[in-house]
Amino acid sequence: MSTAAPADPELAPVASSTASGSSEEVPPLKADPATSKPRNRNPLRFAALRWTALRLVALAVLLGAWQLVVVLEVWPRVLVPSPGEVWHQFILASTVHDGVRGYGDHLLIEHLAVSLRRIGIGVGYAVVFGVPLGVAIGAVRPVAVVLEPAVTFLRTLPPLAYLSLLVIWFGIDESPKIWLLVIAAMPPIAASTAAAVRGVPGDLVEAAKALGAGRLPLLGGVVLPSALPEILTGIRIAVGVAYTSVVAAETINGVPGIGGMIRDAQRYNQTSVVIVGIIAIGLSGIVLDALMKALERVLVPWRGRA
């Protein structure tokens, strides 16, 4: 399944190493006394620069190949617009021109903001309900027996499958979209929370009991903090799922919204707009994923050390 496109693990090192210049990617430095002294004053920064440069080169190659394909007219222009056209479309969608505001009466950034807001609200509800649900599943056997299959059931459903039902129930305004995102985002959070709660080290539970901890201090003082790293990972996956689902959620009456924008553009064969939308989703996804990772580093500095 391709549930977590923006939070895809393959994107992970890309996002993290730009943020931190992570040291494991640094190749062993050649001991060359003549040249190494001035250049390696800050080897970490130097390496980070080098990887950024590599990334830029890769990007340039990609754009070049794209331009080449367009120039050679391998496919018709309507299907594959040039990078320049997409850039032009990006400018149009981001500005007010001839009295027209962006695309479909909204600037690109507004479409994106509306979608992000939906994602935020959806994931927010998913956290509020998913974490307690996961704790219950992980800690109470009868709850697990009943609800765990339900969570797995929901997790395997593609959002488009239940969108129709949500539209019948809730109409075409904001609520079916939020519902869809909640339903899509909650299972990964509940599942990873449950797994984390089951994986709480028995050693530490015993230590807390030996100190006189009852049920509540045990939950708040040991179970939740020890589960926190995995809960955060679950939330990161859920954000990814919400990202992939938001386009589905916005297929009906989705303007403003980046998914709605793409949907409308598809209807009028505006390939460049579709591509602008895709790039906007992908880039904002990378940024968001990096932010979530930074948050993890702040909240769980002990991760992998105990």
Place this chain on the structure above:
Amino acid sequence: MPPADSSTTAATEARAAHAVVLDRITVRYGDARRGRRGRAPVTAVSDVSLTLDRGEFVVLVGPSGCGKTTLLRIVAGFERPAEGTATTHGEAPTPGRGTGVVFQQPRLFPWRTVGGNLAFALARHGVPRDARAARTAELLSQVGLSGMEHRRTWELSGGQQQRVAIARALAGEPELLLLDEPFAALDALTREHLQEEVRTLASRTGTTVLFVTHSAEEAILLGSRVLVMAAGPGRIVEEIAVPLPREPTTDVAALRGTAEFARLRGELAASLRNTATS
């Protein structure tokens, strides 16, 4: 209590007079009743009886796998014996009720700082929030870690972590203290310092201590009584009384140099060699 059953009452009171009573206990792991089907249960400890008076300092020594940790876990209330009865202060052992435990590994909470680990214990024992900082500083100085409140637990050395674990177990001022090879990971100097600290603390506060070690030297220095265990299945095979002075003012460091200490240590070492080869 109703006078009708005076014999039971008397027995209960007799038990309550002791800090720990183990009465012919046998402990099995992987018992069929506990759902480990298809595996023969391991008898970790067989038919062990043991009584600790209040304020006594008893040391368990014996080869690896002879059931020392198992006995401690019974007394701590983490395991129940398959046969026989166990009580602490006259009641079935329950974790956290006046019994402090220092495990073989430090078992600190990595999401809390050193001070936070101690504060967790203090909070569980009803120490009000504004009194915790002072008490934390006091506990840390007791184990030679003054000023380490804000350190992350994983930044500490193994020995430092174990010292925090000791301080954390002392936070609740337990009546009964169980220590499982607490000084095994320490350097010699720190170990000696902490041995003296624990011995003095026990004689000063009257805390009952059950202490597990591999070291004959440590056993003689600390214990008022040393129990030698043997494996296969785990049992107590010998008891050595240690008639060294136990006043709060006793110079523990000086004890190490006395002829009496050397003699007892030699006796215990010989006994340990016998158990290992028999």
